[in-house]
Amino acid sequence: MEKKDALEAFAALSQPTRLDVIRLLIKVGDAGMMAGEISAQLDVRQNTMSANLSILARAGLVRNERQGRGIRYFADMRGMGGLLSFLLEDCCGGNPEMCRPFLDDIACSCMGKAHGP
Structure with a gap:
């Protein structure tokens, strides 16, 4: 996003x-x-x-x-997931690998409920 x-x-x-x-x-x-x-x-x-x-x-x-x-x-839910990912993409003090599991979980949860094309 x-x-x-x-x-x-x-x-x-x-x-x-x-x-x-x-x-x-x-x-x-x-x-x-x-x-x-x-x-x-x-x-x-x-x-x-x-x-x-x-x-x-x-x-x-x-x-x-x-x-x-x-x-x-x-x-x-794609839009909501995109917004959450935008907020969290630079989390963990420059160590994104620390937050990746959390971000992936949000993205997977939101995409699993996604609607539309």
């Missing part, structure tokens, strides 16, 4: 509703949620939720699939 992408992801997560959305979508996992369900669950107006979901999608943290007239949203 590039620095500008990480900054966009952090900006997306720096708003309370968007942080609640991503945590909710991570919790529901592969089932994802319809946009209206997310709005109802978090008690946020649908037009406000739509804007928040768009910001999270542009940041690579959520993905969506059209289902009939609705849209189902999922946490994008």
Whole structure:
């Protein structure tokens, strides 16, 4: 992940509703949620939720699939894994081999739950 992408992801997560959305979508996992369900669950107006979901999608943290007239949203675990890896890529005081098992575990866990192409 590039620095500008990480900054966009952090900006997306720096708003309370968007942080609640991503945590909710991570919790529901592969089932994802319809946009209206997310709005109802978090008690946020649908037009406000739509804007928040768009910001999270542009940041690579959520993905969506059209289902009939609705849209189902999922946490994008590749994007989340990329953000975590970006944060930790230079860890361990210049001795990345010390952190490699931890980074590999994060990457494998996130990629195992990855969605989309």
